[in-house]
Amino acid sequence: MSDEMLAEKARASAWFRELRDRIVTAFEALEDSHIDGPGAASAPGRFEVTETSRTAEDGSDAGGGLMSVMRGGRVFEKVGVNVSEVYGTLGTRAQAAMAARKGIPGMEDDPRFWASGISLVAHMQNPHAPAVHMNTRMFWTPHAWWFGGGSDLNPCIEYPEDTAHFHAVQKEHLDPHGAAHYPRLKEWADEYFYIPHRKRARGVGGIFMDDHNTGDWQADFALTRDIGQAFLPAYLPLVEKRRVLDWTGADRETQLVHRGLYAEYNLVYDRGTKFGLETGHDPDAVLMSLPPLAKWI
Template sequence: MDDQRQRAATWFHELRDRIVAAFEALEDRARGDAAPGRFEVTPTTRANDGGGGIMSVMRGGRVFEKVGVNWSEVHGTLQPAAQKAMAARGVPGIEADPRFWASGISLVAHMQNPHAPAVHMNTRMFWTPGAWWFGGGADLNPCIEYPEDTEHFHRTMQSACDPHDEGYYDRFKAWADEYFFIPHRGRARGVGGIFFDDLNNGDWEPDFAFTRDVGSAFLPAFLPLAEARSRQPFSEDDRDTQLIHRGLYAEYNLVYDRGTKFGLETGHNPDAVLMSLPPLAKWV
């Protein structure tokens, strides 16, 4: 399992590098008086136990108002709150041996143009002495929805799922619809995508291959939408709509998101954990 953990961590790091390069290239292609945006890269550490990661954040670009692409590889002993949560999810042996290892990539992009959709993507591997699993997915969060963009995003996610299991897309789309729902608002955060967790079919290689394909599908699913919509003119009313919609994103991530809770409970750098929050938002 040591070799498998290293392969997973290396893959997530390589995917992070690929996405960062693609986003900076998009900034270079975009028109505008401002200089193209660039990522500020900061190593991160954990307050408890070992490991860390890379926090990469771009602010004030031509296309991206704020985007974070984080990679991490962490290990140690689960704190009581996280240990209890894992036990409640049925992780075997976690109460007797709370050691863990985890690696993954997490991405959230908030756009300058209200017509360009915000987006989230995450893939990860988690290990304990009694279990291992993969999780992740991607979901689109437009402030102003275009049905053809939603269709393109979902079609590309389905193309990552079908070669592995023709039931995956329907199953993981439904999971995303449930997971990214905001109960106190009675509505979804965005237009969905796919979400999966606790993926362990008993054979590590095909589960890792599926997780890689989900990560590789992200740029084809999102980049054409971001590039095309970022060229559209927008009004002050459009910007107002965008800021109000971002409030939904902030509410969800602070109240419900399991990854946010886990990151804070395990002592990871809070700036890295909370990089998903939008730079500006509005409530009415």
């Protein structure tokens, strides 16, 4: 591996950690500032931080990360912000899936990999405040490297103006990299976050990309950074506006049923969940995205 690629990996991993720190700080500030409305009498939530680890099949260290989870706050019922940096060799199943889906030759001969990223899922106390998902990542093998990720909004009670704001901020951050990016990544998110057995989307969309490699690492990394930097300005104003609204038992019922869609998608279709479990990462960190409570009817 070249010194240049080593430096690029270090830059990517450091950025994901920096973004994690920004988001954790912003979310705890949101808890502190919620002094009116439902839940304001509760103690402000705080993240519990746990180191995670991945163990290779031979028992050797294979990287890890930080799992940061807040439960039972004023605003957030459960939110997780994880960062990881893992490495080693891909198992047979992961090799086959990678070769088939990404068309990467040579995986059987040299199945080494390295991956780093940030993954976030927030489930809210107030049914009027939307749940959200965000992740960005870099993946490397001796045969290829690429970036991926995005963010999508998952309200159980939709407000069209909130959806419009979320998408507008995404577009604003993507347009400097080329006008074609936002419509392409929006369409990709619409397709990716679709639940076939329910014949519906799990939310109101956002942006998503995978296998992103133009051959220009600096440009691809800059795009990935801006996908991450779009998250807080796209999401925080929506929570600040909706967290003060009164809600009913019927609203809570709607929220719990909608969370069932989220759980179904993540357990059945989500590639990140499958990859994390197949490569031996900490299952609690991999399944952090699941809601604390959900309901099926």
